[in-house]
Amino acid sequence: xxxxxxxxxxxxxxxxxxxxxxxxxxxIQTQIQAHLIGIKDRRQAAMNxxxxxxFDSLKARGLFDKRLPRYTSYPPAPAFTDQIGAQFQAEAxxxxxxxxxxxxxxxxxxxERLCWFCACRTQGVRSIAPVLHYLDTLEAELALxxxxxPARLKVRQMHWGGGTPTILPPELIARLSRALQxxxxxxxxxxxxxxxxxxxxxxxxxxxxxxxxxxxxSIGVQDFAAHVQACIGRLQSYAxxxxxxxxxxxxxxxxxxxxxxYGLPFQSLSGFxxxxxxxxxxxxxxxxxxxxxxxxxxxxxxxxxxxxxxxDDRARFALFDKATEVFTQAGMMPIGIDHFAHPxxxxxxxxxxxxxxxxFQGYTVDGCETLLGLGASSISRFADGFVQNSSExxxxxxxxxxxxxxxxRGYHLSAQDRLRGRIIEMLMCxxxxxxxxxxxxxxxxQLLAPALQALRTECRGMIQETPSRLTLDPQVRPILRRLAHxxxxxxxxxxxxxxxx
Numbered sequence: 178x179x180x181x182x183x184x185x186x187x188x189x190x191x192x193x194x195x196x197x198x199x200x201x202x203x204x205i206q207t208q209i210q211a212h213l214i215g216i217k218d219r220r221q222a223a224m225n226x227x228x229x230x231x232f233d234s235l236k237a238r239g240l241f242d243k244r245l246p247r248y249t250s251y252p253p254a255p256a257f258t259d260q261i262g263a264q265f266q267a268e269a270x271x272x273x274x275x276x277x278x279x280x281x282x283x284x285x286x287x288x289e290r291l292c293w294f295c296a297c298r299t300q301g302v303r304s305i306a307p308v309l310h311y312l313d314t315l316e317a318e319l320a321l322x323x324x325x326x327p328a329r330l331k332v333r334q335m336h337w338g339g340g341t342p343t344i345l346p347p348e349l350i351a352r353l354s355r356a357l358q359x360x361x362x363x364x365x366x367x368x369x370x371x372x373x374x375x376x377x378x379x380x381x382x383x384x385x386x387x388x389x390x391x392x393x394x395s396i397g398v399q400d401f402a403a404h405v406q407a408c409i410g411r412l413q414s415y416a417x418x419x420x421x422x423x424x425x426x427x428x429x430x431x432x433x434x435x436x437x438x439y440g441l442p443f444q445s446l447s448g449f450x451x452x453x454x455x456x457x458x459x460x461x462x463x464x465x466x467x468x469x470x471x472x473x474x475x476x477x478x479x480x481x482x483x484x485x486x487x488x489d490d491r492a493r494f495a496l497f498d499k500a501t502e503v504f505t506q507a508g509m510m511p512i513g514i515d516h517f518a519h520p521x522x523x524x525x526x527x528x529x530x531x532x533x534x535x536x537f538q539g540y541t542v543d544g545c546e547t548l549l550g551l552g553a554s555s556i557s558r559f560a561d562g563f564v565q566n567s568s569e570x571x572x573x574x575x576x577x578x579x580x581x582x583x584x585x586r587g588y589h590l591s592a593q594d595r596l597r598g599r600i601i602e603m604l605m606c607x608x609x610x611x612x613x614x615x616x617x618x619x620x621x622x623q624l625l626a627p628a629l630q631a632l633r634t635e636c637r638g639m640i641q642e643t644p645s646r647l648t649l650d651p652q653v654r655p656i657l658r659r660l661a662h663x664x665x666x667x668x669x670x671x672x673x674x675x676x677x678x
Contacts, residue, residue, distance in 0.1 A: 230652050230653075230655060230656075232490075232491050232494045232495075235494070235655060235656070236490065238656075240655065240656060240659065241490040241494075243659065245658045245659065245661075245662050246658070246662075246665070247514075247539075247658065248535065248601050248602070248605050248658065248661050248665075249535055249536060249537045249538075249539060250536070250537060250556070250558070250563060250598075251594065251597060251598030251601050251602070251665070251667075252588055252594065252598075252665075252667040253665075253667060254556065254563075254565065255667075256588060256667040257563065257565060257586040257587050257588050258586060258587070258588065259585065259586045261562065261563075261564060261584075261586065261587035261588055261589055262564065262584040262585050262586060262587060263564075263576070263581055263582040263583070263584040263585075264584075265561075265562065265564055265584065265587055265589065266557065266564045266582045266584035266587070267325050267582055269557070269559035269560075269561060269562070269564070270322060270325035270326050271325050271326070271327065272559075272560075272561075273326055273327060273330065273547060273559075274327075275326075275327040275328035275330065277330075277545070277546065277547070278330070278331040278332065278333040278545055279330050279331070279332060279333065279361075279545050279547040279548070279549055280332065280333060280334040280335065280336075280536075280543045280545045280547065280548045280549070281332050281334070281335040281336070281357070281361065281548070281549050281551065282335075282336050282338065282537065282538065282548060282549070282550045282551065282555055282556075283315070283335070283336070283337045283338070283353075283357075283551045283552055283555070284298070284338060284339060284340065284550070284551065284552035284553060284554060284555040285308075285311075285337060285338070285339040285340045285341065285342045285344065285345065285552065286298055286299050286300055286311070286339060286340040286552065286553050286554065286570055287299065287300060287301075287302045287307065287308055287311070287339065287340050287341060287344050288300070288301055288302070288339070288340055288341045288344065289301070289302065289303075289341065289344060289377060290410065290411070291410065291478055292399075292409055292410050292411040292478075293408075293409050293410040293411075293478045293479060293481045293482050295476070295478070298340075298553065298554040298568055299339060299340045299341075300570065302344075305346070308344060308345065308349070309349070310574070311552075311553075311570065311574070312345075312349060312352065312353060314573070314574045314577050314578065315353065315356065315551060315552060316356045317577045317578065318551060318552070318577050318582075318583065319356050319357065319359070319360045319551070320360075321577065321580070321581075321582055322360060322549070322551075322582075323359070323360045325582075326360075329360065329361060329362055330361055330362065331361070331362040332357075332361045332362060332363045332367050333366070333367060333368070333543065333544075333545050334367065334368045334369075334370075334541070334542075334543045334545065335357075335363065335367055335368070335369045335370070335390075336369075336370045336371070336372075336538055337370075337371045337372065338372050338538065339372055340372075341372070341374045341377055342371050342372055342373075343371070343372075343373055343374050343377045343378045343382055344374075344377060345382075346382070347381045347382055347384070347385035348385075350382065350385040350386055350389055351385055351388070351389065353389075354388075354389035354390070363390055364390075365390075367390060367392075368392050368393060368542075369389070369390045369391050369392050369393070370391070370392070370393040370394065370395055370432075370434075371386055371391050371393075371394055371395070372395045372397065373394045373395065373396050373397075373421060373425070374397060375396060375397075375413055375417045375418045375420070375421035375422075376412075376413050376417055378421055378424070379424075380424055380428075383424050383425060383428045383430075384428060387428045387429060387430065391430065392430065392431070392432060393430065393431075393432035393433070393434065394425045394430050394432070394433055394434070395433075395434040395435075395436060395465075396418065396421060396422065396433065396434065396435050396436065396459075396461075397436045398413070398418060398435050398436060398437055398452070398456060399411060399413075399436070399437060399438045399441065400437070400438065400441055400444060400448075400449065400452050401413075401414075401415050401418075401451065401452040401455050401456075402443075402444070402448045402449075402451070402452060404443055405441050405442065405443050405444055405448070408441070408442040408443055408482065408483070408486060409441055409442065409482065410478075410481065415455050418459065419458075419459060422459050422460075431462075432462050432463075432522070432523070433459075433460075433461045433462050433463075434461060434462065434463040434464070434465060435456050435459060435461040435463070435464050435465070436464075436465045436467065437452070437453075437456065437464060437465070437466050437467070437500065438466075438467050438468070438469050439466060439467075439468055439469065439488075439493060439496040439497055439500065440468050440469035440471075440487065440488055440493045440496065441469050441487075441488075442482050442483060442486035442487050443486050444488055444492075444496060446492070446495055446496065446499055449496050449499060449500070450499055450503070453499065453500055453503040453504070454503070457503065457504075457507050462518065462519055462522045463512075463516060463517065463518040463519075463522055463524055464500075464504055464509065464516065464517045464518075465515060465516050465539065465540075466497065466500050466504075466515050466516070466517070467515055468493065468497070468515075469487075471484065471487060501517075504517040505517070508520070510525045510528065510529075511651070511654065512524055512525065512528050512533065512540055513528075513533065513535070513540050513605055513606055513657070514605065514654060514657050514658065515539075515540075516539070516540050523542050524540060524541075524542055526542075527542040528606070528607075531607055531611075532544060533606040533607065534602065534606065535602050535605050535606055536548055536558065537550075537556050537558075540606070546558075546559075546560055547559055547560070550565070550566060551566075552566065552573070553566055553567060553568060553569065553570045553572075553573035553574075553583075554566060554567070554568040554573075557584075561589060561590055562587055562588050562589040562590045563587045563588050563590075564584040564586070564587035565584065565585060565586050565587055566583040566584060566585060567583050567585040568585070572585070593624070593666075596615070596621060596625075597664045597665070597666065599614075599615065600615070600625070600664050601661040601664050601665065604649075604657055604660055604661045604664075605657055605658075605661055608648065608649040608650075608651060608653065608654075608657070609646060609647060609648045609649060610646070610647040611645070611646055612644065612645050612646060612647065613645040613646065625664070628663040628664045629647075629663075631663040632647075632660055632663050635656070635659070635660060635663075636649055636650070636653055636660070639652060639653055
């Protein structure tokens, strides 16, 4: 296997080509050819209807004026209330099926540097002391959870996020892994992903994560242009990132995701095109392409970013369009609103099979009903609703040290919430509504009639509908959040949400 290590933009033998060795050439080529035919058909449709999803057409429809949820949950987190908390959390844990696998999200809220563009719950540290104190609290939280759950539950998927999980030195990675193993069954069948900061990882940390069971790595890139990086407080060279990728691949990590952000200050189309070529040279299995959300009223550090340097709506649209063109030409499948994956990646396979799901980490192949959130600000999903731990690390620590669970706010789902949430997830994941699965009663059909009519009106000419299924043309991708919003009875537009574009 060879990965290009020369000047970015050169041709490389990618991991996609290496993966072909694991499957027949005919299988891969059939999938890629079908995908390319689909792209050609969509481009032909766009030529036949050139204004349908042009920037000017979308702008006229008000797309760029809206701020809507990303629908990683329904209802969205702003609808959570402090009337749902630790008691609900304890009852939900006790009610878990001991034979049903779960997913786990673990939050490490610390960073050695605070990136100015980031709106996540994080805090900067200059020593390991706060991290050690936090790890003590995580172990105490795990012990409390062990007292509530009915058995040592099997973990199908686990994700360590932050913050910067790779702020942990190897001995703390091993310690945290042992603490999790005491409470859960984590084995060779567990898909375990970790967010990696290439500037804060080395071979020893990678080896410790591999020993803990890591199977997939997610690398934050954002943009490789030095002047863009300087303006968002995140200096990270291509060489550093390439070296981290090589370390991960050599350690046997077979699945690699890269995160990019468009809409950052001073981003240009030509500069971003260079970044896209560099990312392709890293040969990721997946790419997540997020739009920068400038919310300095919520994330104070974003006040360091000059608003005048941010791309306007037309430029943001062009940046996303360019990325879509580059990644699809590289053989990746567009997934949902903001992901791309090679055809044999598990996310692309799940999407093709109608098994793609959405949770607080975004798109996932996780089909577990229960997601347990560990650590400050993390959110758990249960059959009956959601609960979020105290967001501030100090408050979270205090709750745990006092012997109680840290759930501080949440939401108890009604039957209608579950129905609307599943429809929204179908739209966001499948570009479709599966009426056969929903099996709507006459009363439910009447309840949903206004939303369905709004969707049909918005997408006139781009819908195929039968009694069992409503399928949308792939061209509606830019407006999926808007379409999902038709079914949302909670959302107040433009209040604390990110831009649709």
